[in-house]
Amino acid sequence: MASPIEQFKIERLIPIKLGNVDISYTNSALWMTIAVVVVTLFLVLGTRQRALVPGRWQSMAEMSYEFVANLLQEQAGNAGRVFFPFIFTLFMFILAGNLLGLIPYSFTFTSHIVVTFGMAIVVFIGVTVIGFIKHGFHFLSFFVPKGVPAAMLILIIPIEILSYLTRPVSLAIRLFANMMAGHTMLKVFSGFVVALGVLGGWLPLAVNVALTGFEVLVAFLQAYVFAILTCIYLNDALHMDH
Amino acid sequence: MPQLDPAFFGTQLFWLVVSFVVLYVIMWRLAMPQVAGVLKQREDKIQGDLETAQKLKEETKSVIAAYEKALADARGQAQTLARQTADAAGAESARRQQEVSDRINAQLVAAERRIAEARAAAMAGVKTMAAEVAQSAFTKLTGAQADQGKLTAAVDSALKGGA
Numbered sequence: 001m002a003s004p005i006e007q008f009k010i011e012r013l014i015p016i017k018l019g020n021v022d023i024s025y026t027n028s029a030l031w032m033t034i035a036v037v038v039v040t041l042f043l044v045l046g047t048r049q050r051a052l053v054p055g056r057w058q059s060m061a062e063m064s065y066e067f068v069a070n071l072l073q074e075q076a077g078n079a080g081r082v083f084f085p086f087i088f089t090l091f092m093f094i095l096a097g098n099l100l101g102l103i104p105y106s107f108t109f110t111s112h113i114v115v116t117f118g119m120a121i122v123v124f125i126g127v128t129v130i131g132f133i134k135h136g137f138h139f140l141s142f143f144v145p146k147g148v149p150a151a152m153l154i155l156i157i158p159i160e161i162l163s164y165l166t167r168p169v170s171l172a173i174r175l176f177a178n179m180m181a182g183h184t185m186l187k188v189f190s191g192f193v194v195a196l197g198v199l200g201g202w203l204p205l206a207v208n209v210a211l212t213g214f215e216v217l218v219a220f221l222q223a224y225v226f227a228i229l230t231c232i233y234l235n236d237a238l239h240m241d242h
Numbered sequence: 243m244p245q246l247d248p249a250f251f252g253t254q255l256f257w258l259v260v261s262f263v264v265l266y267v268i269m270w271r272l273a274m275p276q277v278a279g280v281l282k283q284r285e286d287k288i289q290g291d292l293e294t295a296q297k298l299k300e301e302t303k304s305v306i307a308a309y310e311k312a313l314a315d316a317r318g319q320a321q322t323l324a325r326q327t328a329d330a331a332g333a334e335s336a337r338r339q340q341e342v343s344d345r346i347n348a349q350l351v352a353a354e355r356r357i358a359e360a361r362a363a364a365m366a367g368v369k370t371m372a373a374e375v376a377q378s379a380f381t382k383l384t385g386a387q388a389d390q391g392k393l394t395a396a397v398d399s400a401l402k403g404g405a
Binding site (some may be wrong): 004009018021023024029031033035038039043048050051054058066084085087092112119132176180 | 243244246249250251252253254255257258259260261262264265268269270272273274276277278279280281283284287298337346380
């Protein structure tokens with residue numbers, strides 16, 4: 001019986017070394033590749049017919065596009081439109097990673113803190129750079145809330161800076177923890193199904209069915225949360241109305 | 243926990259960057275313009291249809307207006323024609339009535355004249371007869387011939403008095 005965290009193990013499929021750094025093609029990389037292919041096919045083949053009245057597939061492709069477009073528009077306004085391809089890629093990549101991970105025997109790359117933190121830190125650095133480009137050193141006033149007494153600022157400014165710095169951490173951990181917890185739970189209950197056998201296994205099986213449904217919801221929700229928070233951070237950097 | 247094994251940090255980040263950049267380029271250059279194109283095409287089609295509908299509606303309005311104008315014109319013409327016909331008929335009948343009444347008047351006048359002539363002739367006959375009756379009565383009474391002039395005057399005055 002495999003341990004519940006066995007599923008998160010990374011295996012080198014094609015060992016590659018670049019100088020001293022190990023960049024082996026792993027099962028994680030394989031599922032990232034699959035995610036890229038699936039997202040591309042989903043959108044490109046879905047809208048290939050360019051139907052005026054869309055079918056189900058084309059509707060889904062259009063819906064995903066409009067969903068992210070509206071999200072960005074609502075959170076960051078027109079100034080955020082330049083970053084639409086990035087936000088859209090981010091959303092689709094995470095969503096594909098989350099959903100593909102629900103396929104039995106697949107690998108969930110979004111359940112790895114390195115991956116989620118990699119994306120979070122790019123968002124964090126990107127947003128900070130945009131803030132400085134847009135507002136120069138005035139961007140630092142982001143850490144000084146308006147209407148706060150001077151004496152309080154000694155306390156407030158460090159808190160503001162700390163809360164700003166924890167953004168990538170919370171962004172990364174939220175996604176990673178959600179995915180890992182969900183998949184561990186599924187695995188634990190699957191273990192119960194086997195352990196209790198034909199007589200007692202039905203209850204954990206039913207729980208697993210419900211959990212799988214719940215995990216599909218979580219897969220969407222976490223991709224949405226990651227994307228919307230990125231949009232909110234972007235809006236802070238673009239408009240600074242804190 | 244396999245997630246915290248630093249041995250795989252490098253490869254994961256490397257392949258994350260590679261796959262993310264590849265996906266970004268595909269989305270940016272290929273997929274998103276295609277989806278946007280489909281959405282734009284639909285929006286244009288709907289907009290175009292709405293404009294066509296608006297145009298057709300206005301055309302219908304102008305056609306209805308033209309039709310109503312034609313109807314009103316025709317109605318006016320018909321009324322004019324009816325009035326003209328009625329006027330002409332009225333004039334004709336008045337003319338005929340006049341003609342008839344003129345003829346009747348003329349006949350009336352002629353008849354009155356004839357009656358008057360007949361009366362005059364009758365009166366003359368009565369006078370002659372009276373004079374002859376008076377002559378013969380005078381002769382029978384006196385045996386002499388009465389003076390013709392006096393007799394006539396007497397008859398005349400008797401006729402006048404009697405009349």
